[in-house]
Amino acid sequence: MSPAPERAAAVPPEGTPQPEQTTTPGQVVAPGQAADSEQTTEPDRSAAQRLAVTTVRADVWLWSVRLYPSRSAATAACRGGHVRRDGEPLKASQRIEAGEELRVRSPGRERIVEVRVLLGKRVGAPIARLAYEDRTPPPPPPQLLAAPPRRDRGAGRPTKRERRALDRLRGRDPQA
Numbered sequence: 183m184s185p186a187p188e189r190a191a192a193v194p195p196e197g198t199p200q201p202e203q204t205t206t207p208g209q210v211v212a213p214g215q216a217a218d219s220e221q222t223t224e225p226d227r228s229a230a231q232r233l234a235v236t237t238v239r240a241d242v243w244l245w246s247v248r249l250y251p252s253r254s255a256a257t258a259a260c261r262g263g264h265v266r267r268d269g270e271p272l273k274a275s276q277r278i279e280a281g282e283e284l285r286v287r288s289p290g291r292e293r294i295v296e297v298r299v300l301l302g303k304r305v306g307a308p309i310a311r312l313a314y315e316d317r318t319p320p321p322p323p324p325q326l327l328a329a330p331p332r333r334d335r336g337a338g339r340p341t342k343r344e345r346r347a348l349d350r351l352r353g354r355d356p357q358a
């Protein structure tokens with residue numbers, strides 16, 4: 183495959199008057215526009231803000247900020263009810279907005295994140311970290327966690343009565 187031919191830059195013929203473009207750093211002047219106009223770029227914008235979009239699907243945002251390794255994993259988490267907005271399950275196709283609080287459950291913990299910047303494309307980890315604020319409380323120290331209950335060897339599966347007692351102990355009893 184041969185390399186693409188280089189394009190020649192458009193150069194006006196000699197003798198054509200050019201607009202004056204005396205600018206200060208960070209100021210952009212279009213041809214035919216005075217240099218003292220108010221149109222300037224914002225050099226202090228972060229990379230996350232430059233990549234921001236106005237609306238984005240929930241599964242795309244979760245994937246693009248690297249909370250899930252793939253978009254299909256983010257979609258499956260939404261479908262399974264592991265992503266919540268205002269206490270309600272969030273569908274993968276629903277649009278999210280900046281400023282919303284999401285609760286994202288992953289194996290072993292639940293993360294509470296506030297959406298700062300909407301991203302439509304997957305970005306590197308340092309930029310992705312700027313797109314949300316992690317408000318997850320720190321996990322308790324391992325010494326304070328109770329050891330999981332162990333069944334005696336050979337005791338078999340728990341009966342329905344034992345399983346319900348374990349659920350009550352773990353705080354998962356829907357009828358309590």
